[in-house]
Amino acid sequence: MRALADSHDVVPRPETNAGDHRSVAVVGAGITGLVAAYELQRRGVNVTLYEASGHTGGAIRTSHTDGFLAEHGPNSFVTSAPVDALLAQLDLLGDVVEANPTANRRYIVRNGTLQSFPMTPPAMLSTRLFSLRAKLRVLLEPLVRKRSNDADESIASFVRRRMGGEVLDYAVDPFISGIFAGDTETLSMMHAFPRVFDLERLYGSLSAGLMATRGRLPEASATDKAIASDADQRDVSAAPPSRARLISFVDGMQTLTDALESSLVGTLRLGCPVRFLHRNDTRWVVEAGQDGESRARTVDAVVMATPAHVLAAMELPAGLRKQAAVVEGVDYPPVSALTLGFERADVAHALDGFGMLIPSKEKRSILGALFSSSLFPDRAPDGHVSITCFVGGARMPERAREDTDLMVERVLIDLRQLLGVRGEPVFANHVYWPRAIPQYTVGYQAVKNAADEMESENPGLYLAGNYRSGVSVGDCMASGQQIAQRVANYLTRAG
Known part of the structure; x- marks a missing residue:
């Protein structure tokens, strides 16, 4: 140095x-x-x-063991026109698998129970994930006054101001753990989600901004445009243009x-x-x-x-x-990825979704889990399922560093209570990343x-x-x- x-x-x-x-x-x-x-x-x-x-x-690394496929890091990604063109150049289009369209639920844990995250306005009104007070607070978001300056602000501060603490705790916090393995109190709204930040800056509120842009996020920044113009x-x-897809490979x-x-x-x-x-x-x-x-x-x-x-x-x-x-x-907090395989009969939950995210308030050992064998085919042998759990991050960095046996023991406690897992896993793959995801x-x-x-x-x-x-x-x-x-x-x- x-x-x-x-x-x-x-x-x-x-x-x-x-x-x-x-x-x-x-x-x-x-x-x-x-x-x-x-x-x-x-x-x-x-x-x-x-x-x-x-x-x-x-x-990005993949292991194949006894019929189980375990990803060490990213499990999927969203395509774009340039990415599709690159895949075609690499002759990989025939190897692409799209995420199972029937596994489109995102579960959030609240009070020890999995609740499907509302993806549409009608679902938001009927969901049990949020209280009536929280729903009213979201409806009143257009009336919240815009900040008087464009200074940097934490994600937690931004969301509390505009939509209230409950939305922060049971919507934004778990998703931030899923994306950054980070802390909403320290991450920057301006830098982690610049286009959402711009909705308030340009239109006065998130609702007004989404209406003005017909649900699309604001255009790329001037820097992004300058880079794009070089092409x-x-x-x-x-x-x-091509349809954005969530994909992996066979x-x-x-x-x-x-x-x-x-x-x-x-x-x-x-x-x-x-x-x-x-x-x-x-x-x-x-x-x-x-x-x-x-x-x-x-x-x-x-x-x-x-x-x-x-x-x-x-x-x-x-x-x-x-x-x-x-x-x-x-800062790059540590994260462990732990993929566990079970006999299908030993998991009570249908695993009919993308996975589950766990808010900080739930005080669990894991940040969240992907239902890997539901999301893509051939991730587990016939009669079995695989679940990929993430541990540590900014929330509990010390947990990411634990040895495999202790980590499996802790994770199983959560999976038994939340997904009805019985018995022991028949497969385990543990990968520790001492510096995982950069924190904006x-x-x-x-x-x-x-x-x-x-x-x-x-x-x-x-x-x-x-x-x-x-x-x-x-x-x-x-x-x-x-x-x-x-x-x-x-x-x-x-x-």
């Missing part, structure tokens, strides 16, 4: 390769880095993709990252952490590899597609280190500003990933596509 001298004091290592014209180093082979490298390669750019671990895909007509981002999410990896043969360097990054005149020196075997390469541009905290382990020029210190401070906390603008400054003051350096432009798989894929287009434009301008 040593800060180096300014660039004019640094001499490139003697083994530095002069590199090739239009060459780019992509650092990090998670989904963002894979997509960025793939898109750059399509444009004829000479790409080298560095990955510190022994595998690609980051959190040329050959780019996947110019693909025709053999799980790793199908996607494996296909991207296969398309990048010859460009990928596994087990090769980047240790040194320095701008040398108009180009960049990237030194990577294990101790004693590191090699340097000079490239025209660098895409950092790693988690924010990875910057802390790299040697950077002093000026860049100062900005990077702000980005490195992004109040004041996150400082992180975004630092990232913007790193790019503007260091031409040819680009930062991408889930700490910057959204935490979902779809967000990360879009980030990779957009960064690739920006880099391609930079290389064109640079000649």
Whole structure:
């Protein structure tokens, strides 16, 4: 983590390769880095993709054991036109499976009972999830006065002001746990949900904003538009509109990252952490590899597609280190994913939905659970079901760190009480993520500003990933596509 001298004091290592014209180093082979490298390669750019671990895909990994399929990280994602075009290019459309349309219920636990979350206005009026007082409070939302300024505000503060504490506790809080594994009291409404934040800012209330936009969220920000405007007509981002679908693949999410990896043969360097990054005149020196075997390469541009905290382990020029210190401070609470398999007869609940989310007020060990075998086919053998539970996050980080036996014991208590599980699981797969999901906390603008400054003051350096432009798989894929287009434009301008 040593800060180096300014660039004019640094001499490139003697083994530095002069590199090739239009060459780019992509650092990090998670989904963002894979997509960025793939898109750059399509444009004829000479790409080298560095990955510190022994595998690609980051959190996207899939295990197959005794007929059970367990995802280590994301279980699905929502498509878009650019994503559909990418899947077609990778010849993956035949491997896609859409989420079971009959499993469209989202359950919320209240007072130890699963309640179906209302997805329509009539359902909102008839649901038992919310009291009459809470329903009236939602109906009165248009009368709530708009804030006098656009200052940053926590999600909890925003929702309490506009819709009341009960909606916060039994609607927003559990969904935030499902998306960010985060805390509504510390997460920023402006940065975690910018388009919802803009409904109040632009229209005075959420209801008025939804009516004005006919239920659609406001358009992308000026920054998003500027990025999109860079796309040329050959780019996947110019693909025709398509229906958004919640999908995975027949053999799980790793199908996607494996296909991207296969398309990048010859460009990928596994087990090769980047240790040194320095701008040398108009180009960049990237030194990577294990101790004693590191090699340097000079490239025209660098895409950092790693988690924010990875910057802390790299040697950077002093000026860049100062900005990077702000980005490195992004919090990633730990999360454990625990997939359990049961005989179908040992689970009383129908599991007729997407899954269940558990509000903080319920004081349970798990944040929520996906009914994996209901959502996609072939996730469990015949006569069995699988349930993927998530533990820890900002709510209970210490629980995420527990060993497998203790975690299974705690989780089973919740599953027995909430889903009527009997007996013991016949399958268990536990994956611990010590740093899981970046937290867009109040004041996150400082992180975004630092990232913007790193790019503007260091031409040819680009930062991408889930700490910057959204935490979902779809967000990360879009980030990779957009960064690739920006880099391609930079290389064109640079000649």
